Every structure is written in C-alpha cells, then in structure tokens.
Amino acid sequence: MNITNVAVIGAGTMGNGIAHVFAQSGFKVNLIDVNPAQLDKARQTILKNLDRQIAKGALTEDQKQTTLSNISSVSDIATGVASVGLVVEAATENTELKRKIFQLIDEAAPPHAILATNTSSISITKIAAATRRPPKVIGMHFMNPVPVMKLVEIINGYATEREVTEQVVELSKKLGKTPCVVNDYPGFIANRILMPMINEAIYSLYEQVAGVEEIDTVMKLGMAHPMGPLQLADFIGLDVCYSILNVLHEGFGNPKYAPCPLLTNMVTAGYLGVKSGEGFYRYTAGSKELVVSSRFR
Numbered sequence: 001m002n003i004t005n006v007a008v009i010g011a012g013t014m015g016n017g018i019a020h021v022f023a024q025s026g027f028k029v030n031l032i033d034v035n036p037a038q039l040d041k042a043r044q045t046i047l048k049n050l051d052r053q054i055a056k057g058a059l060t061e062d063q064k065q066t067t068l069s070n071i072s073s074v075s076d077i078a079t080g081v082a083s084v085g086l087v088v089e090a091a092t093e094n095t096e097l098k099r100k101i102f103q104l105i106d107e108a109a110p111p112h113a114i115l116a117t118n119t120s121s122i123s124i125t126k127i128a129a130a131t132r133r134p135p136k137v138i139g140m141h142f143m144n145p146v147p148v149m150k151l152v153e154i155i156n157g158y159a160t161e162r163e164v165t166e167q168v169v170e171l172s173k174k175l176g177k178t179p180c181v182v183n184d185y186p187g188f189i190a191n192r193i194l195m196p197m198i199n200e201a202i203y204s205l206y207e208q209v210a211g212v213e214e215i216d217t218v219m220k221l222g223m224a225h226p227m228g229p230l231q232l233a234d235f236i237g238l239d240v241c242y243s244i245l246n247v248l249h250e251g252f253g254n255p256k257y258a259p260c261p262l263l264t265n266m267v268t269a270g271y272l273g274v275k276s277g278e279g280f281y282r283y284t285a286g287s288k289e290l291v292v293s294s295r296f297r
C-alpha cells in the first residue's frame, strides 16, 4: 500500500516537527489539534524552521512553499483522519487521553490505515487495546527537535503485524530518518537507558559527589556527549523525566528506577528546567549563557 496522506494529531512541540518532516518529504499532512491557537503557533514554528533551513542552504524557497502547501490545519479528529493511510498521534502524554483518541481514530480512519503513536513512555500494547485493530498499531517515537534528529525508534506492540513494521520502517527512511525497531517494554530503549543515566547524575549531585558543572563536564568531555545529563534533563523537563522514571519503576517493579528524592523535590516545587526558567541551571530569556542555579553553587 502506497501511503501519500498522513494525519498528525497534536500540534505541540513534537506534532509541528512531525508534520514538517512529512510535508517536506512530499506527503499531504492534516495537522490536527483541539486548540486552534496551537495550530496557528505550529504553522509559525514550521515557517521559522523552514526559513532556518533556507539560511543554511539546505532548502530552496520553492521547496518551502511546497512544504507549507502540503500541510492543512484541522480541528476535528474524525474529519482529519477520514482518508489517510497513516495517523501519527503526538497529543499530550496521558494514557486515558491517548486511549480515547485511539478509539476515535479507529472509528473514523480507513480500515487499512496504520495508527502510530509518538508516546515516550506509554505501553503501545495498552494503547492498541483501545482499538479494534491492534495489529495495525505501532510506536513511532521521533526525537526532539524532529527536523534535526535522525532517529525514529519504532516500537512493536505485542500484536503489531510484521507488514506494518516494515511499512513504517520504509516510511521513516523516506523522511531521511534512521529507524530502529524495538519491542514494547517500559521505556522502550531510548528512555530505558537515558533516564537511569539522568537519575544517576542527579543522585551524584544529591550525594555531593560533584557539582552540576563537574557532572555535566565529565560526561561532555569524557564521553563525548553533546550535552551533560543535568542540562539534558532541564531541556527535556524535570517533570517529564520524573514521570518516565515512575513508568520504569512501576513497569519493572525494580527500585533501581525510583526517581532520586532531589528530583522529586524539584518537580514538587515547580523547578522544571528550561520551561519554568530554573532547574539545575537558571535560564534568562534571550540569553544562551549556561548559569548554574544558585541552589547548587
């Protein structure tokens, strides 16, 4: 089956990037959000990112116009998925919300359509069970920022059929991405390995083994990571890290995944990293300087 039309549900951080890369690769995209302001904001972000690609010489003005004309904004899920071959859901990370959305998509999308979710941590098998077509449900985990990051972690649910995985692998390659197929266990691969590393970095700070800058510098210069684990945690959002660690902890029943008490405190107090203005570092609008939070100096 040749897929040419795609629906992306959720026009937030990830949804606008996913719509961008599909549209740039020639797919017709319905970008769907319940919040019209998010749809407007997503269009502005896509425009800005396309202009950035032009400035780097990676895109022509014609390609930019074609990409933009490939994207339609839609506010109703049933309308947006009615005639597509693939749906990629990138709505808010909430199990009940995603199960409701998948029920709706299942009723409105063509029977042959593949239903993918961009969830970072929710079980694909659980989401698939809300539909009448679990063999056609799969995880398609893009990384942030989507137009830049090469990886797509493809997650097979318990019932995902092989042809669906093969099609999603081929689609990811058409987007210029590198797909990696994994199975559906808590955290998949990306977060199962990344989150314990971040948690261990937070434990090292909590136990005063080293300071924020020292921990991040060891990992940047010693392991060639582009960003230290504490800076990365701020970027992802400390609330997001906390909730994924809880998914790992509950999913495996192993205390090694329990969030560090310092992380729990920071999240409870609303120190969430870049999005709240302070986490391990303090962020000032318009400044790119990395300043360690005064709490850790």
Ligand SMILES: NC(=O)c1ccc[n+]([C@@H]2O[C@H](COP(=O)([O-])OP(=O)(O)OC[C@H]3O[C@@H](n4cnc5c(N)ncnc54)[C@H](O)[C@@H]3O)[C@@H](O)[C@H]2O)c1
Residues within 6 Å of the ligand: 009, 010, 011, 012, 013, 014, 015, 032, 033, 034, 035, 038, 077, 089, 090, 091, 092, 093, 094, 097, 101, 118, 119, 120, 121, 141, 142, 143, 144, 236
């Ligand atoms: N942000 C990241 O770095 C990142 C990375 C990988 C995966 N993810 C996953 O991607 C998904 C989206 O995350 P995000 O960071 O883009 O979130 P976000 O909060 O930026 O965007 C979510 C969007 O979903 C919309 N939405 C909520 N309910 C909806 C509904 N019923 N129908 C249509 N739209 C609805 C919201 O209006 C919002 O625009 C989550 O599952 C998250 O775990 C996020």
